[in-house]
Structure formats: structure tokens, C-alpha cells
Amino acid sequence: MKKLLSILSASIIVTSAPLSVVACKKPVIDENHVDNSKLLKEFIDLLDSLFREHMQNQFSEFQFLNAIEAKEKFEGFDINKLWDLLQTNLEGNKEYILDQGSNEFLNFVDFFTQVINLKTLQSKLDQKILEKPEYKVFLINNANPFQDFINLEEVILVDKSNLDNQRIVSIELKVSTEINYLNSTQTPAKQKFYYSPSITILEDVDISEDVKTIAQDLTDKITSSETANKFNFVSNSANTFKTASEINNLTNFEEIFKKEIASEVLESPLFTFNLNDVNYENPDKYTILADIPAPVDHVFKWSQDEQKANLIKAALKNGGQDLEDLAIFHSKRDSIFNGNSLYPELIQYLKEDSQSSEVINQYHLWEHFKRGNKTSAFRNIVSSLGIELDKGHETQEQRRTIGLFGTQITGIKLVYQPEIGPEIIFEMPEQFIVNRQLTSFSTTQELHNEFTRANFLFMREAYGFNQKDVSVSEDLFDYTFEFEQPEISSKKITPGEYYNTREVFNQIFDKTVTKLESQKDSYNISSFKDFINGYSFINNSEKFKINDEGYIFFYTSSNVLLSSVQLSQSYGTSDLQWGFQGSIAINVSAGVRDDIITSEFGNQKTPWKFK
Numbered sequence: 001m002k003k004l005l006s007i008l009s010a011s012i013i014v015t016s017a018p019l020s021v022v023a024c025k026k027p028v029i030d031e032n033h034v035d036n037s038k039l040l041k042e043f044i045d046l047l048d049s050l051f052r053e054h055m056q057n058q059f060s061e062f063q064f065l066n067a068i069e070a071k072e073k074f075e076g077f078d079i080n081k082l083w084d085l086l087q088t089n090l091e092g093n094k095e096y097i098l099d100q101g102s103n104e105f106l107n108f109v110d111f112f113t114q115v116i117n118l119k120t121l122q123s124k125l126d127q128k129i130l131e132k133p134e135y136k137v138f139l140i141n142n143a144n145p146f147q148d149f150i151n152l153e154e155v156i157l158v159d160k161s162n163l164d165n166q167r168i169v170s171i172e173l174k175v176s177t178e179i180n181y182l183n184s185t186q187t188p189a190k191q192k193f194y195y196s197p198s199i200t201i202l203e204d205v206d207i208s209e210d211v212k213t214i215a216q217d218l219t220d221k222i223t224s225s226e227t228a229n230k231f232n233f234v235s236n237s238a239n240t241f242k243t244a245s246e247i248n249n250l251t252n253f254e255e256i257f258k259k260e261i262a263s264e265v266l267e268s269p270l271f272t273f274n275l276n277d278v279n280y281e282n283p284d285k286y287t288i289l290a291d292i293p294a295p296v297d298h299v300f301k302w303s304q305d306e307q308k309a310n311l312i313k314a315a316l317k318n319g320g321q322d323l324e325d326l327a328i329f330h331s332k333r334d335s336i337f338n339g340n341s342l343y344p345e346l347i348q349y350l351k352e353d354s355q356s357s358e359v360i361n362q363y364h365l366w367e368h369f370k371r372g373n374k375t376s377a378f379r380n381i382v383s384s385l386g387i388e389l390d391k392g393h394e395t396q397e398q399r400r401t402i403g404l405f406g407t408q409i410t411g412i413k414l415v416y417q418p419e420i421g422p423e424i425i426f427e428m429p430e431q432f433i434v435n436r437q438l439t440s441f442s443t444t445q446e447l448h449n450e451f452t453r454a455n456f457l458f459m460r461e462a463y464g465f466n467q468k469d470v471s472v473s474e475d476l477f478d479y480t481f482e483f484e485q486p487e488i489s490s491k492k493i494t495p496g497e498y499y500n501t502r503e504v505f506n507q508i509f510d511k512t513v514t515k516l517e518s519q520k521d522s523y524n525i526s527s528f529k530d531f532i533n534g535y536s537f538i539n540n541s542e543k544f545k546i547n548d549e550g551y552i553f554f555y556t557s558s559n560v561l562l563s564s565v566q567l568s569q570s571y572g573t574s575d576l577q578w579g580f581q582g583s584i585a586i587n588v589s590a591g592v593r594d595d596i597i598t599s600e601f602g603n604q605k606t607p608w609k610f611k
Helices: 035-061 067-073 079-089 102-117 120-129 133-138 207-223 240-245 253-265 307-319 322-332 344-351 362-371 373-384 444-460 502-518 565-569
Strands: 012-016 064-066 094-096 152-158 168-182 186-195 198-202 232-234 269-275 278-279 287-289 401-410 413-416 424-427 431-436 481-483 543-546 554-557 587-590 609-610
Touching: 035 120, 035 133, 035 186, 035 373, 064 067, 064 207, 067 198, 079 094, 079 102, 079 152, 079 168, 102 152, 102 168, 120 133, 120 232, 133 168, 186 543, 198 424, 207 253, 207 413, 207 431, 240 287, 240 401, 253 269, 287 373, 287 587, 307 322, 307 413, 307 444, 322 444, 344 362, 362 373, 362 401, 373 401, 444 587, 502 543, 554 609
Parallel strands: 064 198, 232 431, 481 609
Antiparallel strands: 012 587, 094 152, 152 168, 168 186, 168 198, 269 413, 278 401, 287 401, 401 431, 413 424, 543 554
16 A cells, blocks of 8 residues: 655645546547656556456366366376376475476476467557557567567466365466567566466366356356446545455455356356455556546636635635535536536536536546546456446436446355265356446535535645634735644754655645544545545655745755745646555645745745744
């Protein structure tokens, strides 16, 4: 889990949320303007996905074999020889690692050379590059990055039998391939991809056929359109890292599996499924939230947009109903705070879906899935498995979808209980499902309202307005953003010395979120941590120092002082090089404090200070 990342801009707060606002113009989520390092990650994610898909297809017919089939598939194969090797293991763990120079290991190398063909994989990638020509920047002399070979790195024999008269040997393999490409600086680079298939060999022909049939039927049932759209969980969080780590506690997969899948797949009472060791993995490349990475707010200056500034000032100063009213006003459709021009397709969608937020709705999610470079790997695996996702928005539950989490599932066990003797356990192939994230609110507009209110409450607390005297008249009220001064190495911040912006303000905002989370019931907020789990303020402010009065001056890494206007205009979404907790962001702006201009370090005031 990444630490809570937070950087200060006293004028702008950018916080992770379930999604972002509509783009100002088409293409909707084409994402052509990302830098090369970001595009490179998406390209490598796609290559990895293609490699895994290809290897799964290549190994599908070898997952479960009887001894006769194994002998036909592998020249020179002898289960008796493998069994004898297993008996030589003196450690008692029923495993034997083949020496890479042994005849048995070399036989498997020959098998890979003859059977595993990367030509199909290379052809698929060529097609993907035709669809996304921007990937060509990473090709060396326009050559396909996949090398035409597979490395067999390890072969482990495992005794899976529990019966004296029924020998079962699992062959656990570790294979790899290497890609050659140009990195983000256009320098030649290499990277390895790994895959770990297993081949289970049974002496009993009937059991092997039953296990093969069940394994195939299981995949077919899970990926069928009847079942594939039933997997979901309820959460309002945009903290995708945290959500991914908690999928096993959130998803309804096991409930659906027990009620609908197992009974249709298993025909014999001798077989049952065991889900005790199920493991869920949710790679970032298979995650989409219903966002478009563009800010809700346009930067506005207090001196030039009095209507917005007065609403912000009233909410910060008074809290209460002024803050409540601003949150609703800010998040409503056509709010003056976002001012984005809407393209025709979105306007039509909003007519059909009158209850969803303009910012948070399914249209963004499915456009992201269809068009985004970041979603290439996700689209590829869904397509290859034949999963048909329901993209409808007719029902309220469909419109509550705010995220998709592609989930790789391992550890499903098939248990065979013979009429006589102990049970035999078989590991089923890896499965892939798409978990839908549903908001707990009736509509995404309600979700957006609470998100915005939570962020304004956060601003008011973090910026010190909760501790100010609201009875002071407007003309005398001090709108300086005042922060609690944290201790650095058990010491107070010393005037005139430089400090790392991120390190200091991480503490401030982390402490603020923790405090608000403990008081969430009094604020009637479901969870501040759902809505405030990442901060990105000024990506060019590396350090700061304070004067004797505690006023804060921000600097670049080369010690260049940043004016308040420069700071405010340097904000972006949470997708900065410093990292973030959530995947996307809605920007909630407090406006540019241009009433005080920071020009040089000294005894002058700035818009920000420590108490």
C-alpha cells in the first residue's frame, strides 16, 4: 500500500474520487496526450497480457492428461521414471526439481520448441499496433518486440496422489520470454515476462476425462454472458489500491459460485469444489473507474470571479449551511465551477440518464473501456475470453456502476472423493472475472454531492478555518490558510530553513483525514477516506521555508521562489510523478489567492502560514 501522498497548494486541492469530469472536447478518452513513460507502461501491460493469454491457450490441452495421453504428447515420457525421481526426495515434501542438464528436463525443452509457437502471438501484437500506431515509438527498427523463443527456467515434479494405487504427478513449470523495445528515452531495453503453468498427469483414464471436462465447463460457465455480469461489490472508494487488496472481502464471487456455478458444472456427487484457498489478484491494468482524467474546476482568481470567490469564502468562513449549499451547487449539472463544454454524445446520454451526475456516470466508464490506451490490456483479455459485458444503463443498478475491476482468481480446488480411500484434490485453471463496483448511493449524483461536501469539509479543517472566529465582520476576516505546524524530527519548523514540501504536508493532510474520519458521523459523511485518499497540489514545488511570522514561501527544486499565481496554475489531476492513492481525481478548487502576491522572501505576508 502506498502511503498517503499529499502536497500543498493553498489555492487548489485535488483529491482522488470515484471519477473525474467530462473532457472539454473530443476525443473522449483517447489519451493521446500522455507522456511516453505512461504510454510505455500501457504498451508493456498489453504485451504481458497478450503473452499470458497466448500461453494459457497453448497449455489448455495439457492441463490434465492421463498417462497414455502424456506419453503421446511428450516423446519419451515415462510416468514410472518421474515417479521414481519423486521417491528420491529425502526432504519429504513430495517435490522433486529436475536438474536442467537431465534428460527429463531436456525432453521438456524439446517439447516447448516443437509445440509452443510465438508466431501467433507476434501476429496478434502486429494487429494491436495497427490499431494503436502510437505504440510504434517503442519498436526497435519497427520490429516485433517478442523474440521467437520460450525459455524453460524450472520444472518441479509434485506428488498429488493420496492413494497407493492411483499415482498423480503434477509438473509445475516456469517459462519466460523476452521482449526488446525502446524505453521512454528511446534507449534499447529488455524485459522478461513469466508464466507458470502446470500439467497434471493421472493414471486413471476416467478420472482424467472427468477433471478435464469439469475444468473446461467451469471456465465456460464463469465467462458466459449469463454469469459474467453478476459479479459485483458495493463501495464508494476511488482508492483503487486499497479496493484491489480488499476484493476478497468485497466481491460476491463465492456466493455466485456456490449458488449458481458449482451445481451446473458438477454432475457427479463424487466431485465438489473447495474455495478455502481462493486468491484474488487485481492488476492496475485491469481497473477502470467511471472517470475522464480532466479537472472539474477551471482555475479562477478571487479578484476576477467574485461570484465563485464569494461562494468559496462563505463556505470556508462559516461552514454549516453555506458549505452544504456550495457542495450541492458545485456538483450539480452545468455548475459554474466546471464550465466544461459537452460533446453531443454525452449530451444525448445525459438526456437518457437524468439522475446520474454529469461527472460520474456510466457513459464515461464505457467510453474509457472502449477507447483508452490504458485499457488496451483489459479489452484484450475480456475479448479473448469471450466475455460480453452488459453496458446498459436502463436500470438504477446499472447506473450505480462506478468501476470495473478485472480479477484473476486462483486456488479453486476440485475435490474427488472416491467410494473407497481418501480424497484427491486438483487445482483448477486460473479464472478471470470482471467485478463491478457499485456505489451505495441511489444515484451517482448523490455520490457526487457527498464527495464534494467531504472535500470542502476537508479544506475547511486543513486550512484552519474551523478554528477561526466566524463572528468577525467580512471586511476584517483573515482568509489566510493557516496550517497546524507538524514536528520534523521532534522539532518545530525553523524560519529561513528549507523543508521538503511533500514530507511536511503529508503529515498535515494525513492527520486531517484521520481526524475527520473519526468524526464522520457528526458530519453525516459515510467515509472521508473514500473521498479523500490522495492529494496532488503543485508538481513544481519541491521545498518551502517560512519567515518569522510563519508565512510560507514555496520554491522549485532549484530554489526559485513561486508566486501564489504560479502555484495555483500549476495544479493537475492526481496523476503526478509523486504518485497517488486513487487512480483518478475530481478537482475541487478553492480558487487563486491573487489578493496577496509573493515576490520575494522576507517579512511580507503570503496566502499561507503555519499557526
